Amino acid sequence: MSHVALQGGLRQIGRAGRRLAAICALGASAWSIAAPWSVQVANPNLFVVKPLPQPGALIAVGTDGVILHSSDAGQRWRQADTGTARPLSAAIAWNNGKSLAVVGQKGTVLRSDDGGKRWTSGVIGDGKRDLKAIARDDARGVLVVAGMNGMLARSADGGRTWRVLDVGTPASFQTLLFDARRRTFVALGDKGAVVRSADGGQRWDSFSLDGAPTMMGALIEPASGAIVVPCLEGVVLRSSDGGGDWNVVWAPTGNAQFLSSIARDEHSGALVVVGQDGIVLRSTDGGAHWQRAKAPTRFYLTRVSAVGGTLIAAGENGTLVRSGDGGVSWSSVIDPVEGQMEDVASAGGGNWLAVGDGGRMLRSADDGRTWQWLRHPVRSYLHAIERDPVSGRLIGVGASMTVVVSEDDGVSWQGVGDLPALDNAYLFALAVDPRGNSMVAVGGNGAILQSTDGGRHWVSRGLFREDNFNDVIFDSARRQFVAVAAQGRVAVSKDGGETWVRQQTRTTADLYAVTVDPRSGAYFAAGKAGAIVRSADAGVTWSVLPPLLKTDLQFVQADPASGALVAVGDEGPILRSTDGGISWRITDRTNTTGLRRVAIDARSGAMIAVGRNGAILRSQDGGASWKSIPSGTTQHLRSVVADARRGALYAVGLGGTVLTSGDGGQKWRPVPSSTETRLKTVALARDGKSMVTVGDRLVRIRMDAQAPVAAR
Template sequence: MIIIVFLLFAVAASAQPTWQLLTYEWRAADLHTACIPSATDVLFAGEHGTVVRYDVILQRSVKVRGSRWDPDLHGMVIARGGIIVGVGDDGTVVRSTDGGTTWSTSVLEKKTNFLCAAVMPETGQIMAAGTGGVLYRSVDGVEWGRSTMPSTRPRAIGAAGGHTLLLLDELGMVYRSDDEGTTWQPPVTLKQGTTYCSMSVRGRSVVVGGIGAMATSDDGGLTFRQDSTFYYLSVTGIGHMNDSVVVATAWRKDVWYPVHLLSRDGGTTWRKSKSFDLLAGPVVVSPDYPRAVICGDDGVYRVARSLTVDDMTFDMSGFGRGPSTNGLPSAGFSRIVARNRERLLCVRGYTDLVRSQDSGITFQSLLSTGDNRILDVVEAGTRTIICAGDSSWTVKEGNRTYGKSAARLWTSQDDGRTWAVHRWSSSRAASMTVSERGVVHVAAYGFRMRSDDGGATFDSLAGPIGSMSIATSSPGLLVLAGTSFATSTDDGTTWDTTALPQGMWFANGCRILAHDDIRIVGTHTEPGRYVTAMWKTSDKGKTWSEEWRVPSSWTYFTANGLDASDDRHIAIYGSGPAVAYTADGGTTWSWLSYELQSYYPVATAEWADGDHLLVPSGRDIYEVDCSPSASSAPPSQIDDASGAVLSCIPNPAGDQTTITAPAGIRWIAITDMQGMDVQDRARIGMDGGVVRLLTTDLPNGVYAIACGDEHGDVHSVRLVVLH
């Protein structure tokens, strides 16, 4: 279940709009490595020194170490005696002797970043490989010896039986040492011109993967066989289940969806299965337990509780949340359409259309397009939904590899129950709009599509320009923007084409506001730099005036598009990720950026119900309330059914929070999201209607707080704890 959590952020606007995170999933660090110390536990490690312990039986996660300023961890192994050792940046070594409950930290060499680790089976030596050709070894993780190795950028090391140690360099060179790293043989060079990311070693079976490359060896790394079928995949993780069964993950390079791979013959042949539900990251397999895990970004991971080698079934899990209960894909939101604040149509991972009718608390799956991407969504009437996008694939001709695409439209005239597919042989359907007369217009690269029957049938029309965005208004004004600019006053029958503003080479978005004022956003060139700006025309492109440009402090921002509900409410979104918005016609502008918990550009933003701006970012949807009264009530405040107000300030809470409740409070209860009572772990001070809650002993997460008063009424609020 996706939980509503209220967060307040400081923004630049004078009105100080309030923020609400509509869909909440635990904010966590990227996970780089893992180990499996027992049949019931998995330890994950990664960004900011984070170590997370996952209970396979209870399907719960607890963060056991790490803080915002800790160096990243990249490798983790289990040594003899159950000692767990993790290595990372700035020469950091973390060590646990109690299964990961408590940890000690030491620094071996501040200027060295340890990138991988392994354990030698014969001697139990822990090997840690770092940048600059540094190799450290230890038996217990306390006393370390230093030596050198031939690679300055190691990506993986592995024990190939006995005293043999293999080292994979990111440039595709495999070094072999038969005396545990004391001396090294000349390297075996794999495919040149590519970057290698991962290696798995089990006995004499070695499998190595990288960007567009996969190679296997059955003689302990002396010779390798290249697999030419991996030219379109970027391999991110490999793990041996046993001597013959190998699991791997990869990203398809042209459309970037995850692919899972299975080999039953040590990596000679592979079966590939695409899965939008899962992820592609480092793979860790236990030699002692029939279990495999995949690490991912933003604290998301997958755990195979009972790996089935026939279908590679993984449980969906994430740091701070259990398996998915709604069956939705875990990919982030790429598009959102809001009829109002309650009814949302969203695209997840560019392939799945979902709908929420309760402001993002729950979602219903409507459409999954498989290999095809959804780039835009419109509602043409009360029951008609239309999705526009493309199908992409890779073509290889000799030594040349390139991508191709073909436009696709999906239409439903029964509110998403059944769908029809319209196919074209080329181009890409990028943007749609519906005119006042109900005509559906689709902008594609090189041509347009038009439907006069609400999306039942479409006609293909020429140009007039290579367009990316399209907009309409009453009475019949239509605008196309892309490599050029065109307007139509007869609903797309005839067009007048004009030039973009001077220096602008492409328009990424357009909107028609009041009095036929048109705004476009794009990038134009100035001496020595590129500038993102919004321009205005009131005469259908004959003259232009610059209305807004990205501040010099945001030079990395590039616009993907804009949305405007009227001439006062405008939002420009794009890379960063970031959104610039105004609710007063451009007098003041605010930014939403650092609050967004994602690395990917914002692909859309949507104004709903006047002053409310909805912004999808990663796996979350943010809402900004720009109404004049937005700052009058803290967003953590909830009016319950009895009319009383229960609030937590601050929320999120670090070490403590103050709960303001109605007078005459009789009792208080605190539970986590699994319904477990955690009140014994929180220290509570109560004084009338004010409760002071110390949260230092509560793990990071979301908690439900309930209070009862003398009249028997129960008041509740959700509290986020972030240490």
């Protein structure tokens, strides 16, 4: 492969290329039907929104294997069961939208032959290289995909089988075009790599440009047929012969600004390129010459799209800017909001859709002049979720003072605005009064929030700014909230969370968990370096118990059947008390794996402890003895809950792990979660058929006939 110099101005770049034989290596593509569980990820990062051939039809794809489909110009969306948790990056449709293909991470390919209702999944090649782009030669019926580390593959049967191609370059391809005028595929990547095929992707010419530009997006200018490419290095390249010879048609003066996307205004014919610091470049002669337009924003613009005489550009801080005069002048159409807007597309008839991180989705019905939220983003890690027993509403709380609410069993979510402004605060735990009178969320920097309307509105009740609260419970017998914090601090509220009194525990150890013994009514809090404190007078006074361990304790659980108390934590040993917490002893020294949570199976009464490296321990005698249970995973498990209605147990953890047991925790099997991110805890919805697990993602799993139910 020969190299040619890239220089400024309009100097032509000499042709370089040689024929490369395509080595026909069939990728191992074992296709699988999506799992029968109904799984919905509410807050994926959406990377692409794309119009489909049918009027008003759209597809959006993103992380967690998410594919969304709309048939009414984006007013309503349906999430497909894809059977994969891999991030998806590009989509294509043909056969009037009946046939679709989507590509993504680690060679993932999804295809549908019924307009996106059902999908089959497969992997191209060794499953190690991410796919970034897909294109189709309609006349030949050939699909080509391109991706990282020189990945190119070809399918001649609608994506059912694939042949991996060797084009002689390790470059990563970000962009793939089909040039209908010349009937050629052109793939563009980093390191100045350009490859081209004129025979339906069977053989490829390879070109390499000195200076190794990284080509980001491309456009075929319809009048001249020229390929115009913005580059990460701030230059614009143009080829008038389908990718063989290239000219530098824009080179920055001074500091280069990354260029990321290109579009063509249909009314004026102007080409527009956008990029870093809100830069906008404009050409009125098919990309041969460029001028810099006034930047409409200081934020990075990552994508620009054009339909008719309207241009919309999207970018960081939720930016959306609009031009109605071919890119000469621009105006901001929404207020900046934290996060990333990734893509924007038209559904026709003046309807536009914009998507981004955290599941954000906005819609415009007036050609981009005004926008309405369809989905507010949930970008923060959620630490806790509870269900309001009166309304059935689900409430999640987490980092950056985030509170989200669902009225429909986790199908859709709304962020709660107008929360109290607390510097650097976060919410770590949530407790609910079972009668529905009040709920309390606590967290760092003294955060104590109270809601008296089922989580829709919150007020700050925190008076202790130096306290970092780790847990909170509601004592139904005394009808009071108890919260524990770092430095051995405890706060108690006897009026539904409106006012709080700090109590002294006589320890400076950080306290991580608190519980109430249903028999004695005593409170127990556990924490750092084996600390356990006890209160027998509703939290007024506390006694410090002699520590038996030097490792941190993470959770305390009372067993109503035996009256025993169990404490678990880092490095595995389990503590147990049979006298109301006055004295404790180590019951299991053999386990050395850290444990995080304990639950009690509603049917069998068994105690189940979960923790690091997929550890599951089971006790049938109130915690006196424990048996290790195979979990089938090495991912850390963060939480376990019991479903009394169905007689089932659910454990969640890292890597999108969700496990379930229908026999009191003796056997476990995985549940698809459609995510590979961190999950921390889970709540059961009021419909009795759905659960919602939270962490990096909000995931709703509807439990159908496949879900385990204990025998009655």
